[in-house]
Amino acid sequence: MRFANVLHLGIKELRSLARDPIMLVLIVYAFSFSVYTAATAMKETLHRAPIAIVDEDNSPLAARIAGAFYPPDFLPPEMIKPQELDRRMDIGLDTFALDIPPDFQRDLLAGKKPTIMLSVDATRMTQAFTGNAVIQNIVTGEVNAFLKRYRDVPDTTVNLVTRARFNPTLDNERFLGVMHVIDNVTLLAIILTGAALIREREHGTIEHLLVMPVTPLEIMTSKVWAMGLVVLVACYFAILVIVQGILRVPVEGSMPLFLLGTALHLFATTSLGIFLGTVARSMPQFGLLMLLILLPLQMLSGSTTPRESMPEFVQMIMMGAPNTHFVIIAQAVLFRGADGSVIWPQLLALAAIGTALFLFALARFRKAIVTMA
Incomplete structure (x- = not known):
């Protein structure tokens, strides 16, 4: 694999994305207004009750x-x-x-x-x-x-002292904002890579790539790093500006460590997006496949409901999904201030899952690239 080809093909993907206003609006919305409204509009605690x-x-x-x-x-x-x-x-x-x-x-x-x-x-x-x-x-x-002002009232109750760790005010904004960023990382990673591949077919540029001295590995790798970089930057912006700046949610752990986990997660999910892009023949088909894949990934990952409350066979199945490990990393680092000694099993799991998805998608991509042309 020639890294110069991967670099230039990735820059081509970034330029192609810059000329797609719909995708740009989706990225900006998903990591700004969407995060803010998800954290502030759905109050689970008692707030201004009439x-x-x-x-x-x-x-x-x-x-x-x-x-x-x-x-x-x-x-x-x-x-x-x-x-x-x-x-x-x-x-x-x-x-x-x-x-x-x-x-x-x-x-x-x-x-x-x-x-x-x-x-x-x-x-x-x-x-x-x-x-x-x-x-x-x-x-x-x-x-x-x-x-008590008029007569002695015996106090027979147990004095229970509650200590709410990691969220002393029990404010769901501290939780929902970060979790929505995590969900949108998966959403945008799959959409951008799958749409980039389908866009090549619809615009007819796939034929140009096939006659160039580039390999399927270089083409796929360029799409993975380019779209992953866009989502990684958008995620960092959302955590820094929206979550910490506007929502004033403190980040307890190391941002570089969180971004490392995000990069490994993007490696897996962008590969999944490439695979879905080879299966779907058009954007409507790609959207239907997204519903079948994305909703279970997000709902069963533990981002909204604790995994321990799910059936054991669901927990076992979801250990093979990248979202599960990414949610564990995000909650441990951003909420509880965990370091690498705590989350290294999840980092290794993401690396292994990402490698497996990348190789599987590459095999499918090699077979489908001629058909797509």
Whole structure:
């Protein structure tokens, strides 16, 4: 293999990509606006939840409970009348509605066990699931603090001290932004290399390559390094500018180590893109193949759901996928500050998987290149 040919062919791929405005827009969008919206628009924690309160007691305790709900977890409570509760819930104005009954404070001080009704709009699943427990803790805490002023309240609960490591505020922006970058690395690596190969066929330039003194290995290697370099630079930009700069998510580990893992992952996924490009005869076919390959890779890699919660045979199968090892590397380095002594098995696995995919795609590419011409 002549490295000068690989270099010049790779530069040709970069120039061809620069003349494709649709692909350029896709790259910019995938590593900028898409990352920001994925991190900020899909809040899994309680954030600005609308709540209404029916205060039928008009007591200091009821006012204390109403004042315990404030931003950013909740919007300022709407004080409503009892007859408004169902109507507001029906039209979707409130996620939670708390009904404090008459004589609530008096019954509580008398030693009775009054009941507070909490209505929840369960169609808003994330807020409903999280907010139910949060509201219960808020109400219980305010009631206990109020009662301690009037009589001793035995504290029989266990004092559980929680330490949230790697994400002290339990903010999903720290997780979703990085994971979306990782998913887009795989997406763009496959699309760019596969589209580059199909573009050669559609534009008729594949015939020019065949009459030149270049080998299939040189052609494929040029596409792999050129498209991989584009995605690697875009990934570094997304982590540095979008994740760290705009989202203000700290990166705990070494960026060069993360980029090394990204480069090995790109070696595997760009080879996969070449293989899919030889199978598909057109871009629509390539898009359908992408759906069959990309969705399982991303959903079962552990980027959104822990691998330990999946069936064991799925875990075993996904150990042969590059995404699984790349997700482990990214989470270990960027979130937990791991060094090479921790992630070297995943680096070796990515190198082995990438080599196998490259050789497999090269064999397919050698057979298909004459047919494509």
